Amino acid sequence: MSAINWTLLLEYFKVMFGWPPMALLISLVAMNKFKPAIDDLLMRLTSGEFLGQKIQAAAPKDSPQGAVTAPEPIVPSVDGHLSTKDQRAALKAQVEEESLPAELANDPLARGAIAYVQENPVQTVIEYKRVAIALAAERLYAQIYGTQIALLGFVASRNGEPISGAALVIYHSEYRRLSGNNEYSFERYIHFLVVAGAIEKLDADTDQYRLTAFGADFLAYIKSQYPLVWSQRPF
Structure with missing residues (x-):
């Protein structure tokens, strides 16, 4: 992965999809930090519409019994008794405390993009799917x-x-x-x-x-x- 030109890749997403913090997050954060959970949900999507509409997903299939580990949550847990405004503030504070990878460290949009995904995980999955399909289609078309x-x-x-x-x-x-x-x-x-x-x-x-x-x-x-x-x- 060290050979990837992250700056060029980021600009490609911004131009191709026109989602300036979303392209940033999907290309550099969601596909890394949230990939296992997102991939699992993508495999279970059964219906839905794009951009803000409801989607439906099938229940996860039973896994063979054996040693298992708890999956990393897509959205960090916050106090369920907090108001929506307070939850957003808590998420923002949590994001601000996290250290960012080198690819995002100097980007002023990074933390806002991460906070957006934590508040909108389903929307992120839909847009992640669109990006994944587009990249796979471009690769096949070539x-x-x-x-x-x-x-x-x-x-x-x-x-x-x-x-x-x-x-x-x-x-x-x-x-x-x-x-x-x-x-x-x-x-x-x-x-x-x-x-x-x-x-x-x-x-x-x-x-x-x-x-x-x-x-x-x-x-x-x-x-x-x-x-x-x-x-x-x-x-």
């Missing part, structure tokens, strides 16, 4: 082929109905025609999308595939971010 995007669009049109690998071979054939690469097999071509999380193979014994939630998010993301060229990747 590597995916145009014919694979077309394949995802076709699978998406099935509205959750499984589709056989045999029906997807046509996209690989078009890739081979455009690229002239006859060494990149269909198995590798489709496996790339499975590993990327865009489609899932229903089980090992049948050659059936289905679009994942991330696959749908990916298509929606590139269509919104690159409306004129979203499908125009090489091959």
Whole structure:
């Protein structure tokens, strides 16, 4: 992690998402300090709307019995009898007493951003999810082929109905025609999308595939971010 240019990364978040203390916090604090709890909640989100609307989450699954440790709370505990104003003051005081990592030590927005997340943990999770999807989508978009995007669009049109690998071979054939690469097999071509999380193979014994939630998010993301060229990747 020492090779990361934190200043450049921070500016990228601020420009890309336009959330000046939120981008700061999500990029440098929430993904570190709150990651286990946030990841657990993200895995359990079942429905919701963005920016201030209610979300719903499934109950955590039972874990196998064994040695366990208590998770670190997302929001530090405060006296439940305090008023909202007093709770905010207590949180602010607690944040001001904490030492900040070097990446945040000289940033005047850091403590305010941390206090915001402690007061708004659910909103932070929603925005964290948006950032995570955007980063994953950008990473996939940089590597995916145009014919694979077309394949995802076709699978998406099935509205959750499984589709056989045999029906997807046509996209690989078009890739081979455009690229002239006859060494990149269909198995590798489709496996790339499975590993990327865009489609899932229903089980090992049948050659059936289905679009994942991330696959749908990916298509929606590139269509919104690159409306004129979203499908125009090489091959």
